[in-house]
Amino acid sequence: MPVTPELDRRTLLRRAAAAGLLVTPAAGLLSACAGSTPSQNNANTGEKSNDNPFGVQENSAVKVVIFNGGLGDAWAKEDQAIFTAKHQSVTVNMSSTQKIKTEEQPKMATTPSDVVMNSGADMMDISTLVNEGAIEPLDDLLAAPAWDGAGTVADSLLPGTVADGSFQGKFYVVNIAYTVWGNWYNSALFSKQGWEPPKTFDDFFALAPKIKATGMAPYVYDAVHGYYPRWALMATIWKSAGKQAVIDIDNLKENAWRAEGVLSALQAWEKLVKDKLVLPGKLDHTQSQQAWLDGKAAFIQVGTWLKNEMAATIPPGFEMKISDYWGLGATDKAPNDVYAGAGEGIVVPSKAPNKAAAKEFLRAVLSKAGSAKFAELTKSLASTSGSGDNVQDSALASANELMKNAPKDLVSVKFWNFYADLDKESQNLSEELMAGRITAAQFVDKMQAAADKVAKDSSITKQTRDA
Amino acid sequence: MRHGVARFVTGFLALPVGLYLFYVVWPFLQAAGYSLTDWGGYSDRQQFVGLENYLRLFTDELIRKAFWHNVFFLVTVPLCTIALALFLAFLLNVGGREDKAGIRGVFGSGLYKVIFFFPQVLSLVVIAVMWQQIYRADGQGLVNGVLMKIGLVAEDDPITFMYDPEPFLGVPAVLWWLLLIAVWSGAGFYMVLFSAAMQSIPKDIYEAAILDGAGRFHTFFRITLPLLRDTVSVAWVYLGFIALDMFALVYIMTPSQGGPNHASEIFASVIHFNAFQKGQFGYACAIAVALAIFTILLAAFQLKITRRERIEY
Numbered sequence: 001m002p003v004t005p006e007l008d009r010r011t012l013l014r015r016a017a018a019a020g021l022l023v024t025p026a027a028g029l030l031s032a033c034a035g036s037t038p039s040q041n042n043a044n045t046g047e048k049s050n051d052n053p054f055g056v057q058e059n060s061a062v063k064v065v066i067f068n069g070g071l072g073d074a075w076a077k078e079d080q081a082i083f084t085a086k087h088q089s090v091t092v093n094m095s096s097t098q099k100i101k102t103e104e105q106p107k108m109a110t111t112p113s114d115v116v117m118n119s120g121a122d123m124m125d126i127s128t129l130v131n132e133g134a135i136e137p138l139d140d141l142l143a144a145p146a147w148d149g150a151g152t153v154a155d156s157l158l159p160g161t162v163a164d165g166s167f168q169g170k171f172y173v174v175n176i177a178y179t180v181w182g183n184w185y186n187s188a189l190f191s192k193q194g195w196e197p198p199k200t201f202d203d204f205f206a207l208a209p210k211i212k213a214t215g216m217a218p219y220v221y222d223a224v225h226g227y228y229p230r231w232a233l234m235a236t237i238w239k240s241a242g243k244q245a246v247i248d249i250d251n252l253k254e255n256a257w258r259a260e261g262v263l264s265a266l267q268a269w270e271k272l273v274k275d276k277l278v279l280p281g282k283l284d285h286t287q288s289q290q291a292w293l294d295g296k297a298a299f300i301q302v303g304t305w306l307k308n309e310m311a312a313t314i315p316p317g318f319e320m321k322i323s324d325y326w327g328l329g330a331t332d333k334a335p336n337d338v339y340a341g342a343g344e345g346i347v348v349p350s351k352a353p354n355k356a357a358a359k360e361f362l363r364a365v366l367s368k369a370g371s372a373k374f375a376e377l378t379k380s381l382a383s384t385s386g387s388g389d390n391v392q393d394s395a396l397a398s399a400n401e402l403m404k405n406a407p408k409d410l411v412s413v414k415f416w417n418f419y420a421d422l423d424k425e426s427q428n429l430s431e432e433l434m435a436g437r438i439t440a441a442q443f444v445d446k447m448q449a450a451a452d453k454v455a456k457d458s459s460i461t462k463q464t465r466d467a
Numbered sequence: 468m469r470h471g472v473a474r475f476v477t478g479f480l481a482l483p484v485g486l487y488l489f490y491v492v493w494p495f496l497q498a499a500g501y502s503l504t505d506w507g508g509y510s511d512r513q514q515f516v517g518l519e520n521y522l523r524l525f526t527d528e529l530i531r532k533a534f535w536h537n538v539f540f541l542v543t544v545p546l547c548t549i550a551l552a553l554f555l556a557f558l559l560n561v562g563g564r565e566d567k568a569g570i571r572g573v574f575g576s577g578l579y580k581v582i583f584f585f586p587q588v589l590s591l592v593v594i595a596v597m598w599q600q601i602y603r604a605d606g607q608g609l610v611n612g613v614l615m616k617i618g619l620v621a622e623d624d625p626i627t628f629m630y631d632p633e634p635f636l637g638v639p640a641v642l643w644w645l646l647l648i649a650v651w652s653g654a655g656f657y658m659v660l661f662s663a664a665m666q667s668i669p670k671d672i673y674e675a676a677i678l679d680g681a682g683r684f685h686t687f688f689r690i691t692l693p694l695l696r697d698t699v700s701v702a703w704v705y706l707g708f709i710a711l712d713m714f715a716l717v718y719i720m721t722p723s724q725g726g727p728n729h730a731s732e733i734f735a736s737v738i739h740f741n742a743f744q745k746g747q748f749g750y751a752c753a754i755a756v757a758l759a760i761f762t763i764l765l766a767a768f769q770l771k772i773t774r775r776e777r778i779e780y
Contacts, residue, residue, distance in 0.1 A: 101743065105508070105509065105743075108509045108510070109509065109510055109511050124509070125743075125744060125745070125746050127746075128507055128508070128509055128745075128746030129509055131507065131746070132507045132508075132509040132510035132512065132746070133510055133512070134509040134510050223604075223630060223722065224722045224723075225722070225723075226722070226723055226726075276623075279605075280605065280622070280623040280624060280625060281604050281605025281606070281611075281625050281627075282604035282605070282625075282627050282629075282630040282722075283604070283605060287603075287605075291605075420740075420744045420745040420746070421745065423744075424723065424740065424744070427723055428723060428726055428727070428728040428729065429728070431722060431723070431726070431727055431728070432727065432728050435630070435727070437632070437728075459505065459747070
């Protein structure tokens, strides 16, 4: 006797298919939205002292999550050793991953890790973290005495580090790596050919035919990640239109993109594309960097992590050096400002169970001993000053050289951290401009329209910068 | 007696149904709930905003773009995959020469079956990564490299595949290239499905048709296709899922996950952007719920038009 005589096979199949059709495409997306209930904040602190400024409790545990990307995670183990030497009873549970957002975002509202290095392609959106109150202000870390040196932690940091980690007047993000951006070239090749690295676009346009004559493309860029060419476009805009113009852009000021100097900066890039000075093809970051190392292109623009990232495939005799981004020349308002800043941010979630130990761990990361190890292991400067004093390396030395001659003002752009919409739009338009599908004037029009749209959207929390 | 059976069945079903309710149905309901709030995804703060998120959907240009791109896949993925799979299955089963042994497939059809089925055993991510190398947009890409060697593509003007937003027949080229991968990876499975169905069609029907002088064209369209109707409609429904998803390929292969400049944006990539990059989970949930409603309507439509009497043999 059938259990459900009213259900014949076809009806059942049809219903199953209907249910399946409903469930399959939407399931992952719907369940991804599911949240969870909050938990109570527990503050467990011990005695505070000058040597233990946050009152780390003995026998507690601190969970540290490190982004294991271009910089690796070996440096973090050195910091762990420095930390446990002082707090032997505190257990440091360190793990490293490339999937920061995938693994940490779901825990943010309940029981997050204590220290999270929020970096890489899969990072949590900083402005959202700040707006939602999900991360802890760390101003007391800045005011605390430095781990191994005179003065406070803030005193020991390179310029820009505090500003780069501050949002709405508070310090939230400890950026541990100090990065310098610019145009890279093979200094061995350049001296052999008698080429001078250009300072302005005019110099570059004069040099380009000579480079082309050797069968080499003058320039190559990352055609996949729009934020790569965007660094260069914004650096030119800063040099040409000046600091205030970029601050106005970040603050969504009316017609900020139409300020004098912005369009002409972008037109230099438009010319670079129109004159076919770019290596044909569409490559991603490592492919384009390899093409540059293989001698297919003379210049590539990227940050100082380049050497570490490509360490395995640098040909013998290749001497990589960084030079400053090109400006337009005499009309530039800030021709010498260097694009540099602190990156690779570490945050402490507001709901972290052991915030005292988290801040103490960060103090260890920013120590002189820890940052020297960082520079040694990653071939990249740390945000603590003097980290690279004892490292011998041509790439790092040229970056040091560039920083030595740099004025106090650093090129820094905030709008893409402030507003995800403008981040996406500017990345897309940068790639469109570099592909020659839009003109500099269209770039300005579209960015202005996008900025106006964000300014008018009341669902987006506005942020401002003063300097 | 009947009572005992019910208890027996309930005993077996309680746990899986419970798990299903908790891990599948409950998150759905939660998502529907969140779609009425402005939740950002990183905190426990949220405000009820009513239908505001849904009203926003209708003015969102990106959603409109994503909708039409999904519609493109919804039409082309099932159509191309089923057509190719049917063609291959026909050749492998009844397309060969006729002799004393009766109707058979083309020579070596067993081997071809394995080869065509092969993409099905690869994970979608592996397929995407592999096609990235095939589509690589310089001389080192498989397609570009070969075409440059034989002189069909100029060295300084490679085919840009995933980076090409130029419309072809009104649809960005990048979508056509994605379609090719979807069809390539799906056709093998449906070929096997159709092969199995074709083998259950009695051979004497074909023999009778051949005796009456029917060629391959007529045997296919007058006999094979009508008798495969049920299987094809199931395939169509399944391929509908794939077409509404497409997320893995878009996310892994296209620049800026939906680029260049939104040329390959689909529902899933817009949801991902709003939830995980923009921190607007409430709005993202509203898009997901709208997608679910769209899918239900589609399911109802598909099942209605494919309903027909079954032929017994």
